[in-house]
Amino acid sequence: SQTIHQWPATLVQPVGSPLSLECTVEGTSNPNLYWYRQAAGRGLQLLFYSVGIGQISSEVPQNLSASRPQDRQFILSSKKLLLSDSGFYLCAGISGSSYNEQFFGPGTRLTVL
Amino acid sequence: AQSVTQPDIHITVSEGASLELRCNYSYGATPYLFWYVQSPGQGLQLLLKYFSGDTLVQGIKGFEAEFKRSQSSFNLRKPSVHWSDAAEYFCAVGAVTGGFKTIFGAGTRLFVKA
Numbered sequence: 243s244q245t246i247h248q249w250p251a252t253l254v255q256p257v258g259s260p261l262s263l264e265c266t267v268e269g270t271s272n273p274n275l276y277w278y279r280q281a282a283g284r285g286l287q288l289l290f291y292s293v294g295i296g297q298i299s300s301e302v303p304q305n306l307s308a309s310r311p312q313d314r315q316f317i318l319s320s321k322k323l324l325l326s327d328s329g330f331y332l333c334a335g336i337s338g339s340s341y342n343e344q345f346f347g348p349g350t351r352l353t354v355l
Numbered sequence: 356a357q358s359v360t361q362p363d364i365h366i367t368v369s370e371g372a373s374l375e376l377r378c379n380y381s382y383g384a385t386p387y388l389f390w391y392v393q394s395p396g397q398g399l400q401l402l403l404k405y406f407s408g409d410t411l412v413q414g415i416k417g418f419e420a421e422f423k424r425s426q427s428s429f430n431l432r433k434p435s436v437h438w439s440d441a442a443e444y445f446c447a448v449g450a451v452t453g454g455f456k457t458i459f460g461a462g463t464r465l466f467v468k469a
Binding site: 276278284285286336346348349 | 397
């Protein structure tokens with residue numbers, strides 16, 4: 243079965259510092275991959291999705307960027323964090339048929355101070 | 356554009372009582388519909404999904420959902436709630452627009468009282 247690993251689980255960063263969150267996938271190849279942000283008390287906001295290596299689609303303008311250097315690796319980055327970047331970041335994937343349900347990683351709790 | 360509305364931000368039910376969480380969607384074609392559950396500080400787990408066929412879908416943990424095209428709804432139900440069901444529940448619709456994406460509702464927080 244598919245598994246998504248995310249690290250770190252929690253992160254506290256100062257405003258203006260860089261960010262790199264990593265997501266890796268096991269148990270499937272060529273998945274569609276997604277980054278979501280979940281702010282406190284709010285739903286999931288789709289940030290980026292990728293259908294393959296080097297292919298990134300951005301859903302909302304923001305201070306973040308994403309990259310997919312390998313088939314099973316998806317990275318979320320920022321050059322300078324803002325207070326508003328705080329939140330719970332979830333990596334998710336879809337494998338096989340395009341209409342399968344998403345499988346999620348455990349998430350990273352980011353606090354920007 | 357695709358969207359999902361969960362009108363109840365939070366719901367409180369007594370343990371053993373029945374539960375219904377509401378979900379309405381907007382999508383121009385036949386929808387792919389999902390319900391996910393999220394325990395505090397965790398990722399999301401799929402409860403059930405609807406792609407086609409029987410409009411009453413059975414899921415894990417005793418949950419079921421009914422797709423009603425005329426009402427654009429996909430409400431989640433459980434006949435008897437357990438304290439361990441306290442969590443946040445998300446309704447979602449799958450959209451095929453240049454790649455498959457899942458659009459989530461804002462979620463409903465379920466509280467269970469003894």
